[in-house]
Amino acid sequence: MSEPLIEFKGVKTGYGHMEVLHGIDLSVTAGEIVTLIGSNGAGKTTTLMTLSGVNKVWEGEIRYAGESLNPVPPHEIVARGICHVPEGRQVFRDLTVKENLILGAYLRNDEEGIQKDLRHINELFPILEERQGQLGGTLSGGEQQMLAIGRALMGRPKVLLLDEPSLGLAPLIVKDIFETVQRINKEEGMTVLLVEQNANLALQMADRAYVIETGRITLSGDAKELANDPKVREAYLGGE
Ligand SMILES: Nc1ncnc2c1ncn2[C@@H]1O[C@H](COP(=O)(O)OP(=O)(O)O)[C@@H](O)[C@H]1O
Ligand SMILES: [Mg+2]
Known part of the structure; x- marks a missing residue:
């Protein structure tokens, strides 16, 4: 098998003197959707x-495309194609939808390509085209999440990191967003690492999954198999 695109090897980190990740091993192969599920406070973000x-990284190593990321600063990691859609979306509230999208292309200067990608994102998320002149802060939660993902896509990333895109959204909207992410993965081969408390939908759409509990990976495997695992059902799927 080829080397994974992303690999965590015994990664430890934390805040101040408090260690939060106690040696994470995790890998993502190019073209996969991998989800990391776990309760609030487990260490997903x-x-x-x-x-x-x-x-x-305090101890261990994160590798990407065959190189260690440990010494690489955040802006350079973005430039290498890893784009993070943060928890809580964080769209620019006082900029329009279109301005938010254009900002996602700040590292690019291929004007034609940018216009083409804008059209593509408007096709993926038609509501964003309808709302292109509206201020980001006035969008609904679901629309803001679509805008946050669309803005990330404008940077033409190789890997999309999604932090709890379902947070606070109605189930139908979450389904819509997840289907679009799956489409981007299938049609463009975009690699996705999705972090979710909402294990149910995440396991349905991912290829593989990891379960994190207080900073340790406790289970991993095929997403559909994990969805049927009694321990996962009990702890994360409400035991249904
Ligand atoms: N900026 C921070 N400073 C101190 N502790 C933090 C900070 N962010 C997160 N933590 C702590 O790290 C642990 C993991 O948090 P987090 O990664 O946000 O979990 P999750 O995303 O799974 O809910 C929690 O105990 C949390 O309180
Ligand atoms: Mg979090």
């Missing part, structure tokens, strides 16, 4: 922040 370079 910390894992993504460490991959983005915002949190430093």
Whole structure:
């Protein structure tokens, strides 16, 4: 098998003196959708922040495309194609939808390509085209999430990191967003690492999954198999 695109090897990190990740091993192969599920406070956001370079690796290593990311600063990690859609979306509230999208292309200067990608994103998320002149802060939660993902796509990333895109959204809207992410994965081969408390939908759409509990990976495997695992059902799927 070829080397994974992303690989965590015994990664430890934390805040101040408190260790939060106690040696994470995790890998993502190019073209996969991998989900990391776990309860509130388990260390999901910390894992993504460490991959983005915002949190430093204390011990162990994160590798990407055959190189260690440990010494690489966050802006360079973005430039290499890892784009993080943060928890809580964080769209620019006082900029229009279109301005938000254009900002996602700040590292590019291929004007024609940018216009083409804008059209593509408007096709993926038609509501964004309808709302292109509206201020980001006035969008609904679901629309803001679509805008946050669309803005990330404008940077033409190789890997999309999604931190709890379902947070606070109605189930039908979540389904719509997840289907679009799946489409981007299938049609463009975009690699996706999705972090979710909403294990149900995440396991339905992912290829593989990891379960994180208080900073440790406790289970991993095929997403559909994990969805049927009694321990996962009990702990994360309400035992249905
Ligand atoms: N900026 C921070 N400073 C101190 N502790 C933090 C900070 N962010 C997260 N933590 C702690 O790290 C642990 C993991 O948090 P987090 O990665 O946000 O979990 P999750 O995303 O799974 O809910 C929690 O105990 C949380 O309180
Ligand atoms: Mg989180």
